[in-house]
Amino acid sequence: MQYRISIFFVLAFVLMTLRGFAQESLPNISYSGTPKKYEIADITVVGVQNYDPAILVNLSGLRKGQTISVPGDEITQAIQKYWNHGLFSNAKIVASKIEGRQIWLEIQLSERPRLSEIIYYGLKKGEIETISEKVAMMKGSQVTPFLVNRAEKYIKDHFVEKGFYNTEVKIFQRDDTTKVNHVILEITVDKKEKVKVKTITITGNQIFTARKLDRAMKKTNEKGKILNFFRTKKFVIEKYEEDKVAMIDKYNEKGYRDARVVWDSITRNDDNTVNVRIHVEEGKKYFFGDISWVGNTIYASDYLSQNLKVKKGDVFNPKYLEKRLSTDEDAVSNLYMDNGYLFSSITPVEISANGDTINLEMRVFEGPQATINNVVINGNTKTHEHVVRREIRTKPGQLFSKSELIRTVRELAQLGHFDPEKISPDVQPNQEEGNVDLVYNLEEKANDQIELSGGWGAGMFVGSLGLKFTNFSVRNIFNGEAWRPLPTGDGQTLSLRAQTNGSYYQTYSATFVEPWLGGKKPNSLSLSVYYSKMTSMSSSMYGSYYSSYYGNQQEDDRFMKVFGASIGYGKRLTWPDDFFTIYAELGYQYYSLKDWTSMFISDGKSNVITLGLTLSRNSLDNPLYTRSGSNFSIGTKFTPPFSLLIDKDYNTLYKRANDGTSTNASKAKTELYQFVEYHKWSFKGEMFKPLDNRSKLVLRGKVEGGFLGYYNESTKSPFEKYYVGGDGMSGYSMYGSETVGVRGYENSSLTPINNTGQYDGNMYTKMTMELRYPITLQPSATVYALAFAESGNAWTEFKDYNPFNLYRSAGVGLRIFLPIFGLMGIDWGYGFDEVAGRPTANGSQFHFVIGQSF
Structure with a gap:
């Protein structure tokens, strides 16, 4: 009925229009008699500027040469189509000329106004940005009743989701006097109060x-x-x-x-x-009864039941059953998925219920094995494709494997060149062909880092400059077109760093890492070289004692110079599994000192030749915000046992070197430490476990320890000591020692001091528990908060070692990873235990973190 009334008004409108035009010398058409047949000679469109006339004519359904009745349904239906389209505020069709049986039609249209601007009232800036994205009305688009009503609905729905259940939205449309046929929408939002x-x-x-x-x-x-x-x-x-x-x-x-x-x-x-x-x-409580398997030919029923981990008599839990069938990492369906059976399915069916016991039948559809057809990589705009493909474990022609797909995602995340939160494998099965296409959608992220800092202290300025390029390309160094601004894309790492305050203190280092030596196997090559120099004038940084001791002597009169270089080779193992790697490193350090009393020797030269071996297993899922996996390593570093190979009376030299009254003590120390010897052992292990369904709240546990040993008691190494306590950054790394952070205590405050007044930590233990929660995981910044409980201690002699005698602390912190600057953070820790002889060592402490993680 409503449709007929609408047609009546449209027809009446057309009749009135045609009559009006008849008064203006348009063809006189009689509507009281029998309709006449006319052939359309031509159709023109007037009143619009932003649409193609040919398209508008096609929209009407009328065409040149068509025979129509006047008056008749063809004209009425054409006008109705324009109204239904919603883009026109007025639509008329008139006969501009009639000759014999031919008729010329003119379509008169008025466009709806276009959007000039949207003005919001009653909302904050952030709310306006969010609402604008939801409303999605672009400037210049036509303003139709549908779009206005949709905008009102989207705004209301948005605030209902936020708890503003009584939100009112009013949209007012006014003309924009600066633009023809444009309007401004004024949207007033009254959120009311939250319900x-x-x-x-x-x-x-x-x-x-x-x-x-x-x-x-x-x-x-x-x-x-x-x-x-x-x-x-x-x-x-x-x-x-x-x-x-x-x-x-x-x-x-x-x-x-x-x-x-x-x-x-x-x-x-x-x-x-x-x-x-x-x-x-509530009803009554049910239990699992007999579980039988039907349709399985690849795996025996007993084997499937064993992996299901659901036994007769267990509490009936459909959610747990679903997890064991499909969602857990070791779910039963993954047995099939890892063996190519992509199209397989397992459907649990209740076959009977005896009282409170439910008997299930697992109906297995195995289907054919699926092979991988195409592997497509999208989004690697900077990283070369071969760098991505060598990490992909799902190769064309292989059987599909879900675990290899998950492992590939991990390996791509570990590269650091792509946003780990956006790595999205798209599995596209083709059951008819028995194969599957895999599409890895990646999003490049900035990963190079720059350090530029300066500070004023002890009457001098100290500046640092560090550059780290994590996607470098050596082979394109001489390719001018590849410099944008540096040759990149091959996944190599180049680090350069310099720090100086002028001629008194300088240090330079360079490191290069090739993760795939030769390009065919994941065997890494590492090269490193560094040089540092401190002169007598820079010793003023350590207090007035040195200034009074040195007086006004010249810069080159007293110095310490350190040169070091290392080469390392790493290999990924296949046993016990391919998360294991072994790394070997050959290193050399050369120390040259002249009248430098702050060290263990004041004059002479020392040589340190080391060979290091590290066995590690790393299964962490994400290098930036780790949710699951573990990282364990055990390593050793040792020098040749020079005291056993060289015919020299080291016991006598040791006594002379430590005889305070001997005039040759300094010379004895120089000879004693000409070739430094030691052996060093370390262990580190950490695990991550998500605590919620969204894998946001993460628990991290870590334990680590180290031991510095010797071949000859007279040649105990003055190098490689452990400095425990504090932020783990400040300390003596330039002197060949290792700093270990324990938050809540001052730097190095947990390190024992020997009778000569020097730090003497030869072994340590540290334990950490952390709760982490992300604030943002965007490519531009990874930010998460943490709460920690920590403990640690260091000892000089093995007989004093007690892994349960640890200094305890707890606190909170924040970590920020910015691609260009790397990891930064701040921690507040409170040390609970007093440190003997150091009354200010514990208590409330703030620690700053740059480029490292505790």
Whole structure:
């Protein structure tokens, strides 16, 4: 009926229009008689500027040469099409000329106005940005009733999700006087107040307390309760419906599969709150009965049952059953998926229920094995494709493997060249062909880092410059077109660093790492070289004692120079699994000192030749914000036993070197440490475990320790000592020692001091527990907060070693990873235990972190 009335008004409008034009010498058409047939001679369009006339004519359904009735349905239907399209505020079709049986038609259209600007009232800047993305009305687009109504709906829905259940939206349209046929939309939003939950009353429950069921409702929580301080208290009907399902899921997980919400009610209060009442029916508890397998030919039923890890008599838990079948890392379906059976499926079917026991039949469809057809890589705009492909473990022609797909994602994340949160493998199966295409969608992220810093202290300026290029390309150094601004794309690492305050203190270092030596196997090559120099004038940085001791002597009169170089080779192992690597490094250090009393020798030269071996296993899933996996390493570094190879009386030299009254003590020290010897052992292990379903809250545990030994008691090494306590950054790394951070204590404050007044840590133990939670994981910045509990200590003699005698601390911190600057952070720690002889060592301490992780 409504349609007929609309047609009547349209037809009447056309009749009036044609009559009006008839008064202006347009063809006279009689509408009282029998309709006449005309052939359309031509069709023109007037009144529009932004559309192609030919397209508008096609939209009408009329065409040149067509025979129509006048008056008739063809004209009426054409006009209706323009109205239905929604882009025109007026539409008319008139006959501009009639000759015999031919008619010339003119389509008169008026465009709807276009959008000039949207002005929001009642919203904050951040809210406007979010709403604008949802509304998605671009400047210059036509303003139609549909788009206006859609905008109003999107805005209301957005704020309802935020708990503003009574939001009002008013949209006013006014002409833009500066542009022809353009309008400005003024959108006024009144969010009102959030609707919150005042009370939740649950009845009918006996198995679970109301408090436990209330905790199962994650998004619907009572206000005013301390337990809900960090939980949302707003009422959103969609979230409430989800929470009712979550509450029943809690029953299901405990075997109450018949549990249901019998009725519920929501009552509005005058203070903009609601009271929620829920009545549940729990039903009885069920248990797993017999589980049989049907359709399995690849794996035996006993083997599948063993991997299912569900036994007869266990509490019936559909959610756990689903996890064991498909979602867990070692789920039963993964047995098939890792063997190429991409199209396989396992469907649990209840075949009988005897009292409280449910018997299941697992119906297995194995299907054919799927081979990998194409492997496509998208998004690597900077990194060369061969660098990505050599990390991919899913090769064309191989059988599909889910575990290899997951491992590939990990390896691509470990490269550091792509945003690990955006690595998205797209599995495109083709069951008819029996194969699958894999598409790895990547997003490049900036990974090169720059360090530029300066500071003023001890009457001098100290500046640092460091550059780290993590995607360098040596082979393109002489290719001028590859310099943008540096040759990149081959995944090599080049690090350069310099620090100086002029001629008194200088240090330079360069490191190069090739992760795939030869390009065919993941065998790494590392090269490093460094040089540092300190002169007598720079010793003023260490206090007035040196200034008074040295007086005004010249720069070159006293100095310490250190030169070092190393070469390392790493190899990925295949046993026990291919997460293992072994790394060997040959290193050399040369120390040249002249009248430098702050070291163990004041004059002479020392040589340190080392060979290091490290066996490690790294299965961390993400290098920036790790959620799961572990990282363990055990290593040793040793020098040749020179005291056993060289015919020299080291015992006599040691006595002379430590005889304070001997005039030859300095010469004896020089000869004693001409070739330094030691052996050093270390162990480090850490594990990560997600604690929530979204894998955001992560628990990290770490334990580490080290031991510095000797071949001859008279030749104990003055190098490679452990300096424990503090931020783990400040200390004596230039002197060939290792700093170990223990937050909540001053730098090196947990390191024992020997009778000569020097730090003498020859072994240490450290334990750490951390809770981490991300603030943002965007490519431009990875930021997460942490809370930690830590303990550590160092000892000089092995007889004093006690791994349970540790200094304890706890605190909170923040980590920020910016691609151009690397890892930075700040920690506040509180050391609980007093350190003998160092009253200020513990207590409240702030620590800054640059380029490292505790």
